[in-house]
Amino acid sequence: xxxxxxxxxxxxxxxxxxxxxxxxxxxxxxxxxxxxxxxxxxxxxxxxxxxxxxxxxxxxxxxxxxxxxxxxxxxxxxxxxxxxxxxxxxxxxxxxxxxxxxxxxxxxxxxxxxxxxxxxxxxxxxxxxxxxxxxxxxxxxxxxxxxxxxxxxxxxxxxxxxxxxxxxxxxxxxxxxxxxxxxxxxxxxxxxxxxxxxxxxxxxxxxxxxxxxxxxxxxxxxxxxxxxxxxxxxxxxxxxxxxxxxxxxxxxxxxxxxxxxxxxxxxxxxxxxxxxxxxxxxxxxxxxxxxxxxxxxxxxxxxxxxxxxxxxxxxxxxxxxxxxxx
Ligand code: KG4
Numbered sequence: 001x002x003x004x005x006x007x008x009x010x011x012x013x014x015x016x017x018x019x020x021x022x023x024x025x026x027x028x029x030x031x032x033x034x035x036x037x038x039x040x041x042x043x044x045x046x047x048x049x050x051x052x053x054x055x056x057x058x059x060x061x062x063x064x065x066x067x068x069x070x071x072x073x074x075x076x077x078x079x080x081x082x083x084x085x086x087x088x089x090x091x092x093x094x095x096x097x098x099x100x101x102x103x104x105x106x107x108x109x110x111x112x113x114x115x116x117x118x119x120x121x122x123x124x125x126x127x128x129x130x131x132x133x134x135x136x137x138x139x140x141x142x143x144x145x146x147x148x149x150x151x152x153x154x155x156x157x158x159x160x161x162x163x164x165x166x167x168x169x170x171x172x173x174x175x176x177x178x179x180x181x182x183x184x185x186x187x188x189x190x191x192x193x194x195x196x197x198x199x200x201x202x203x204x205x206x207x208x209x210x211x212x213x214x215x216x217x218x219x220x221x222x223x224x225x226x227x228x229x230x231x232x233x234x235x236x237x238x239x240x241x242x243x244x245x246x247x248x249x250x251x252x253x254x255x256x257x258x259x260x261x262x263x264x265x266x267x268x269x270x271x272x273x274x275x276x277x278x279x280x281x282x283x284x285x286x287x288x289x290x291x292x293x294x295x296x297x298x299x300x301x302x303x304x305x306x307x308x309x310x311x312x313x314x315x316x317x318x319x320x321x322x323x324x325x326x
Pocket of ligand 1: 118138141142167265267293294
């Protein structure tokens with residue numbers, strides 16, 4: 001069978017990324033230009049600045065991805081672009097660039113959902129992984145439990161009713177003056193701490209989540225007692241978050257009888273949360289390689305490949321959808 005090369009393009013937030021993936025699983029190149037150093041001056045992503053930087057970087061990043069893959073633009077079978085969810089101005093840069101490439105090269109355009117991309121990061125890391133499975137999506141903008149029935153067939157079983165889990169990490173870190181992005185900072189500090197501070201958990205009958213209560217509790221605690229040991233607070237925060245996530249996964253295993261569990265999204269890089277999931281009994285747990293947890297275009301090319309072979313091709317009227325759902 002002929003090899004299929006998908007060029008992935010990702011610009012939904014503050015990473016300008018392009019990648020070539022062969023047959024959905026083999027990464028030939030994975031270029032990520034991160035704007036973290038620019039946005040950390042402001043304590044978070046400034047959408048307008050993100051869009052401007054994407055414009056400056058997109059062409060070079062894409063050309064480099066094709067060059068490093070050792071192929072030519074002619075060899076590309078399809079162009080997969082993130083078209084949502086994300087920041088609208090940021091999305092429009094990668095999408096417009098991808099549409100122009102698709103038109104100029106006469107190659108199919110595959111509009112790709114960023115959340116599907118995070119799930120697909122696991123197909124790259126684990127060659128044996130196939131649907132069906134339960135995915136715990138934990139990123140900066142989304143927290144969901146997803147029944148992945150097939151490569152392009154999803155059912156959301158539960159989702160956050162307020163903050164995304166990564167958002168809670170970032171807000172807590174900001175209050176503690178740890179800098180942006182907060183997740184990795186909390187991860188580092190927590191390694192030297194004790195989980196000795198009780199924090200609240202919100203439970204629902206169904207598989208929904210809430211992270212605003214725990215976020216507010218940490219913020220209040222830090223305000224009332226600025227001398228609180230930061231490492232202990234970080235570890236206690238991570239422990240409570242891990243418990244909330246694991247409890248919901250156990251409920252979803254009971255509900256679906258599926259015990260293949262897949263972690264996805266930036267927070268799945270958290271070392272404590274990874275360890276806690278490894279302890280899950282009677283389940284097979286998969287997690288993405290650390291460099292594929294946060295935003296990248298290899299995951300978009302992989303998800304794009306599965307949409308492409310399923311015949312899910314977009315036309316050039318495709319627009320950015322900041323609140324795109326699965
Ligand atoms: O998946 P992602 O790159 O962006 C979205 O698609 O939303 O996730 C970014 C989020 C940020 O909130 C960041 O703080 C968090 O992932 N994150 C982490 C870690 N690395 C990144 N959170 C906890 N521990 C980490 N090691």
